[in-house]
């Protein structure tokens with residue numbers, strides 16, 4: 001059973017209701033001027049359905065997958081409570097239960113980064129498989145500059161676990177990507193990508209958190 005099930009969702013934690021700002025701005029920018037009812041969006045690692053709720057409310061055809069049964073149950077209930085529809089399934093991102101070319105956009109907000117590099121490579125192959133030609137992928141991954149990895153134990157290349165940081169110890173395995181990792185992962189699977197690193201500093205210029213925002217395209 002996944003640590004997300006036992007440590008997080010089964011304990012009633014991280015049951016977020018509202019979408020993240022990056023998801024809202026990415027989706028509005030991507031869909032501007034297009035007929036939303038014809039656009040299919042998949043969120044991988046969709047958690048309690050907060051981003052899916054936003055997507056369904058805004059009129060997209062949407063789908064989600066998460067490894068935690070409790071998270072998927074909560075997401076289904078949350079959307080149904082507002083008469084919203086989405087195809088939400090329990091499963092692993094390494095093996096997506098949708099046909100080739102099913103989606104126009106795939107969203108990953110800090111889900112794929114909770115896996116090892118070799119798993120991430122397989123997940124990217126799956127994302128490419130389920131995207132239509134011309135499809136897009138938006139992924140937020142934790143960056144090497146994030147101080148939390150210094151509180152954990154490195155199990156494989158840049159993948160850490162056993163954190164003393166309480167937030168990270170709850171979520172378990174986390175991959176912190178440096179620039180080389182990002183180029184290695186995205187050049188391999190996508191025709192084009194753009195990335196930016198977002199770093200939040202304290203008043204004293206200490207790094208509080210750091211993440212990559214990657215936008216990738218298929219031809």
Ligand SMILES: C[S@@+](CC[C@H](N)C(=O)[O-])C[C@H]1O[C@@H](n2cnc3c(N)ncnc32)[C@H](O)[C@@H]1O
Nearest residue numbers: 004045046047066067091092093109110111114
């Ligand atoms: C930090 S939470 C983010 C949830 C949601 N994307 C959000 O933005 O609120 C990471 C999510 O990814 C899911 N996850 C991590 N690895 C997964 C995998 N291999 N397959 C499916 N879900 C996974 C976890 O269960 C968790 O719900």
